[in-house]
């Protein structure tokens with residue numbers, strides 16, 4: 001065995017020893033974990049291959065006698081042999097080209113395969129799992145879930161306490177303000193997708209509208225204005241929306257929540273973005289429970 005081989009072996013052993021040292025000092029479990037064991041095997045293989053390849057070429061540099069034909073080009077005395085392109089390289093070039101074409105025109109645009117597609121599929125699978133785990137979640141779990149989702153998704157606009165940040169978004173400590181209700185009475189509303197369809201403008205006017213708005217904004221307590229009859233035909237005598245046919249004016253209920261989160265909403269205050277596909281049905285239900293807790 002010549003000196004070069006011995007040096008190469010020493011180098012490989014040093015690399016392996018250093019790898020083992022790092023793994024031990026980080027307390028990584030090699031024997032019990034399949035992936036860690038594979039990674040360790042790979043690191044050792046890389047150390048051995050690096051040493052072997054380096055030795056081969058160092059040896060070749062020392063002992064090779066030039067053979068073959070020099071190309072005509074010459075750069076300050078440094079020439080180049082006329083070698084054939086190694087066939088492995090050529091095959092790899094063609095394969096890379098084919099893959100790039102497939103990925104650029106089919107794989108990525110149609111999600112036949114892409115990291116984004118794979119990510120989306122994983123999210124769907126996790127959402128499904130989440131939905132089945134929490135299918136029958138109790139009220140306390142939903143409240144906790146709703147609170148944490150709220151703090152991430154809704155608090156930036158609606159405020160940590162749900163007060164709507166001084167009129168920048170809906171104030172959840174009540175239902176709707178007098179101004180908001182008057183705005184709907186005057187301009188109608190057609191955006192949420194209730195089975196009843198749209199609410200036409202001008203269902204009441206003047207003092208009647210004012211009285212009705214004060215009554216609803218006050219939580220529908222006290223004496224009901226006679227003209228509320230104009231609203232009751234769609235929203236129900238109690239204002240609760242007749243089982244989801246029209247919005248519940250008394251409370252943030254599940255129907256309103258689902259529709260607002262699906263479609264977003266534009267009103268007197270501003271624009272509420274749609275959360276379509278960003279919250280699962282269980283999370284939407286949790287939002288209802290949490291927002292009801294804010295308004296109680």
Ligand code: HEC
Nearest residue numbers: 184189190191192193196197198199203204230231234247
């Ligand atoms: C013809 C049926 C109908 C009548 C009558 C009616 N509404 Fe409505 N109202 C609706 C529907 C449907 C919606 C939901 C519209 C939408 O999708 O944006 C609605 C929405 C509202 C909203 C907005 C709720 C929200 O959360 O965005 C308020 C407030 C409201 N109505 C108040 C009233 C008042 C006050 C009256 C009586 C003066 C009245 N409505 C009469 C059908 C009606």
Ligand code: HEC
Nearest residue numbers: 153154157168169170260265266267268269270271272287
């Ligand atoms: C980008 C700001 C923004 C974010 C984020 C946001 N909202 Fe809103 N939201 C608004 C605004 C503005 C309104 C008032 C719309 C109007 O003028 O009627 C509103 C209104 C609402 C309403 C009242 C709808 C009605 O008809 O009474 C509900 C319920 C609601 N948001 C729930 C949520 C929930 C739940 C989240 C988090 C998942 C959320 N919002 C996130 C801005 C936002």
